[in-house]
Amino acid sequence: MLSLPRKLISSVLMVLSGCSALDTIRDDFGALQEDTTLLVENFINPVAAESRRLKSERPDDRREALFRVTYQSWGDNDAFGPVYRLMAGGDQDPAVRAAALLALARHGGPEDAPLFETALTSTHRVERRAAAIFAQRVHMPDLIPFMAERCSNAEEDVQVRRDLIVALSQYENDRAVDALVSALDASRYAIVEAGRSGLQRLTGMDHGTDSALWQSAINAARREGQLFAKAKPYAFPVYDQAPGFLDQLAYWRPRPRETSGPPIGLGAEPSP
Known part of the structure; x- marks a missing residue:
């Protein structure tokens, strides 16, 4: 059986380790470059920037984009309603589906009751919690x-x-x-x-x-x-708290403040 010299083995391992580190640096730099591009685009064209995030392969990106879009004046039902409904019913990540349902709690209505029913029977707590909050804000x-x-x-x-x-x-x-x-x-x-x-x-x-x-x-x-x-x-009810120190430092990412109000679709009810 042939045995390789120790120095040769060490050299090979160092090369492989260097390649792995280089790949990691390249990936991190690529992610940083992408985030920087989106940050710049967010100032120039926020609708396009958030639309790109909604299509991201990373669930956290999609969830955070939903959170930001729903609190924007342009994130209403006419503009993004179909997107919210598509993601609430079809996204592969339960946290993203929950975020989309919460967006519909602000911009949807009783017509989204089927999505609410599905979420409330989900095996994922995050979806059931979002469904319960949806029920507080939509009259069904x-x-x-x-x-x-x-x-x-x-x-x-x-x-x-x-x-x-x-x-x-x-x-x-x-x-x-x-x-x-x-x-x-x-x-x-x-x-x-x-x-x-x-x-x-x-x-x-x-x-x-x-x-x-x-x-x-x-x-x-x-x-x-x-x-x-x-x-x-x-x-x-609204679930809100005063902005903390870090929230105040991140001036480019304003923290939305909610106000309470009547549920969407409040009207005639069935007889008791």
């Missing part, structure tokens, strides 16, 4: 039973259940009220508190977290036809 009275069933599932993530309870509190509907009362018996306080707050908004009453007291008062109000007589307007 026909899906009250579906949402009520999903938020009562003890196996579901607590935050998803809590967000669905908040979404149901926009409906002056008996099925929604029943779901909120059931939430008072949940084992997690976030769900209980969401149910209590929702019942307060819908009925104008306050019986704490005692589901029996609530049910008794609700039954009496139903008999009198006054269950929703003191209901207050619903406005979807």
